[in-house]
Amino acid sequence: MKVPKYYRIKEAILELIADLPPGSTVPTERELAGRFDTSRTTVRQAIAELVVDGKLVRTQGSGTFVAQPKMMRVRPLSSFSQDLAMDGWRPGSVVLDISELVAEGELAERLRVPPGTPVQRVERLRTAFDEPIAHEVAHLPRVLPQLAEQLAEYGSLYRTLREECGTVVATAEDIVETVLADPVTADLLGVDTGLPMLRVYRTGWDADGNVVEWTVSDFRGDRFRFMSRQRLDWKDAPSAAEVGTAS
Amino acid sequence: MKVPKYYRIKEAILELIADLPPGSTVPTERELAGRFDTSRTTVRQAIAELVVDGKLVRTQGSGTFVAQPKMMRVRPLSSFSQDLAMDGWRPGSVVLDISELVAEGELAERLRVPPGTPVQRVERLRTAFDEPIAHEVAHLPRVLPQLAEQLAEYGSLYRTLREECGTVVATAEDIVETVLADPVTADLLGVDTGLPMLRVYRTGWDADGNVVEWTVSDFRGDRFRFMSRQRLDWKDAPSAAEVGTAS
DNA sequence: AGAAGAGATTGGCATAGACCAATCGTGCGC
DNA sequence: GCGCACGATTGGTCTATGCCAATCTCTTCT
Numbered sequence: 001m002k003v004p005k006y007y008r009i010k011e012a013i014l015e016l017i018a019d020l021p022p023g024s025t026v027p028t029e030r031e032l033a034g035r036f037d038t039s040r041t042t043v044r045q046a047i048a049e050l051v052v053d054g055k056l057v058r059t060q061g062s063g064t065f066v067a068q069p070k071m072m073r074v075r076p077l078s079s080f081s082q083d084l085a086m087d088g089w090r091p092g093s094v095v096l097d098i099s100e101l102v103a104e105g106e107l108a109e110r111l112r113v114p115p116g117t118p119v120q121r122v123e124r125l126r127t128a129f130d131e132p133i134a135h136e137v138a139h140l141p142r143v144l145p146q147l148a149e150q151l152a153e154y155g156s157l158y159r160t161l162r163e164e165c166g167t168v169v170a171t172a173e174d175i176v177e178t179v180l181a182d183p184v185t186a187d188l189l190g191v192d193t194g195l196p197m198l199r200v201y202r203t204g205w206d207a208d209g210n211v212v213e214w215t216v217s218d219f220r221g222d223r224f225r226f227m228s229r230q231r232l233d234w235k236d237a238p239s240a241a242e243v244g245t246a247s
Numbered sequence: 248m249k250v251p252k253y254y255r256i257k258e259a260i261l262e263l264i265a266d267l268p269p270g271s272t273v274p275t276e277r278e279l280a281g282r283f284d285t286s287r288t289t290v291r292q293a294i295a296e297l298v299v300d301g302k303l304v305r306t307q308g309s310g311t312f313v314a315q316p317k318m319m320r321v322r323p324l325s326s327f328s329q330d331l332a333m334d335g336w337r338p339g340s341v342v343l344d345i346s347e348l349v350a351e352g353e354l355a356e357r358l359r360v361p362p363g364t365p366v367q368r369v370e371r372l373r374t375a376f377d378e379p380i381a382h383e384v385a386h387l388p389r390v391l392p393q394l395a396e397q398l399a400e401y402g403s404l405y406r407t408l409r410e411e412c413g414t415v416v417a418t419a420e421d422i423v424e425t426v427l428a429d430p431v432t433a434d435l436l437g438v439d440t441g442l443p444m445l446r447v448y449r450t451g452w453d454a455d456g457n458v459v460e461w462t463v464s465d466f467r468g469d470r471f472r473f474m475s476r477q478r479l480d481w482k483d484a485p486s487a488a489e490v491g492t493a494s
Numbered sequence: 495a496g497a498a499g500a501g502a503t504t505g506g507c508a509t510a511g512a513c514c515a516a517t518c519g520t521g522c523g524c
Numbered sequence: 525g526c527g528c529a530c531g532a533t534t535g536g537t538c539t540a541t542g543c544c545a546a547t548c549t550c551t552t553c554t
Contacts, residue, residue: 003430004430004440004536005537005538005540006535006537007429007430007440008537013551020295027270028363028503028504028505029504029505030285030503030505031506038538039538039539039540039541040540040541041538041540042507042537042538042541044506045538047307047505049441052427052443053426053427057544058504058505058506059504059505059547060504060505060506060545060546060547061503061504061505061545061546061547061548062503062504062505062546062547062548063504063505063547064504064505065501100476131532165271173474173475174474174475175472175473175474176423176445176472176475177441177445177471177472177473178299178425178444178445178468178469178476179300180296180300180443182254183250183254187262192506193251193254194296196299196427196443197425197453197470198423198424198425208552220427221425221443223423224424225422225423225424226423226424227421227422227423228420228421228423228475249505251508252508253506253508254508275533276534276535276536277533277534277535279554284510285508285509286508286510286511287509287510287511288508288509288510289507289508291535291536292508294535303536305535305536306516306534306535307515307516307517307519307534307535307536308515308516308518308533308534309516309518309519309533309534309535310533310534310535310536311535313536322504437537451512453499459511
């Protein structure tokens with residue numbers, strides 16, 4: 001089978017850094033091009049994949065370095081902050097926007113409200129160890145005027161819903177796909193445009209089957225893993241799958 | 248914010264194909280380069296991302312075309328074939344290899360068997376509508392000499408386990424991450440090397456908490472979505488998380 | 495010392511072009 | 525009419541190069 005040259009260089013670099021500790025500097029692109037007798041373009045393609053794989057990080061003007069291993073993990077079943085706190089990672093979030101919004105089209109369908117209903121929008125940057133790891137936009141099917149203050153107090157959105165509204169998310173459905181970081185998201189997360197990310201669409205229901213949340217989250221694909229555990233034998237719950245999800 | 252030129256071209260092409268039905272031909276790279284007053288390299292970068300996004304497909308010698316929308320979905324909770332059959336997609340699989348293997352290191356830990364135990368390895372190509380969509384390697388903690396014939400008879404691995412061994416997978420844990428297709432996998436699935444894929448590590452337990460399966464699956468990221476539904480309030484089951492998962 | 499600034503270094507973006515490989519269509523020969 | 529061969533077209537890979545932007549370092553001035 002034909003293996004592209006950039007891929008052989010990728011493997012060569014992998015071997016080169018195999019024994020180096022995270023944070024070590026990697027030779028410059030220009031030097032690697034010389035060493036492997038190829039062009040800088042080809043070396044850059046190899047390095048680009050290693051960055052996506054979470055093996056290297058690049059900083060313009062500074063250099064290329066061996067990355068921390070990809071070991072972050074989150075259990076999407078429970079709440080974000082709960083999961084990460086359990087693992088001791090100092091989860092946090094930066095509120096980018098809290099606003100009201102009139103639900104139309106897909107959003108209204110997702111939240112199971114009539115088109116024209118005012119709903120709540122919460123846009124946040126999720127962090128762990130103060131490093132941004134996800135961009136998240138949550139939608140709630142009703143407006144909570146004090147949400148900003150309450151969120152600041154409780155920290156977690158799920159906790160706020162429980163304390164202030166008596167709403168408990170009992171069932172959730174996650175749809176996971178890969179997307180590439182657009183320039184805006186990439187800038188927010190401090191990664192390169194085009195980095196593969198994990199996009200999670202989450203629909204949450206309370207115990208009575210009412211939709212209480214619809215959220216889209218983009219997680220850094222280079223730093224993240226996703227975990228979910230489930231019983232295979234259970235009964236059907238309300239489904240979000242009735243709404244078409246073709247993009 | 249600075250938006251790279253290739254990204255603006257990507258958006259321009261997206262607009263260009265917005266109203267075209269799947270299968271429509273897109274202008275050639277050389278023509279697009281002329282039309283957008285840029286180099287073919289830059290156009291190719293834009294198209295490459297659109298391919299990854301599942302918006303376009305390219306065939307060497309033939310051209311670039313509007314892709315089918317990304318709408319495949321699978322519920323990882325139950326078995327692969329069960330899910331897809333439900334949606335009427337003619338799921339299938341091609342057995343690439345069935346062999347015995349002596350479990351060592353991580354594999355032994357995952358399967359909870361002593362190092363040196365012979366185990367079963369099943370490598371398959373999963374298909375839907377006869378199109379390959381995933382590459383999967385399953386490991387079972389014991390050897391089943393007749394597995395090839397039984398698999399051919401029952402079709403599904405889960406069903407084989409149930410009928411022949413009385414083993415039912417009652418709980419499963421999935422760990423999802425993004426990886427890039429290596430040349431071998433890419434060739435098997437008929438996609439480009441470097442395409443982002445969804446890798447799923449699955450550990451399956453029976454009702455007594457014994458590990459009955461450890462499987463690694465690579466799904467095409469451009470054609471696939473992943474769905475899982477869960478209760479948020481349930482009790483802990485056996486965990487695979489005790490084994491380190493740093494790559 | 496400490497701060498400011500100039501220059502070198504490094505990665506980021508884009509260009510132009512050469513050659514390869516798969517595909518498709520056309521026309522020739524049978 | 526049919527099939528094969530060849531050539532044109534299209535995407536695939538790689539090279540060489542120029543300039544930009546962020547960063548770092550070292551010098552110089554106060």
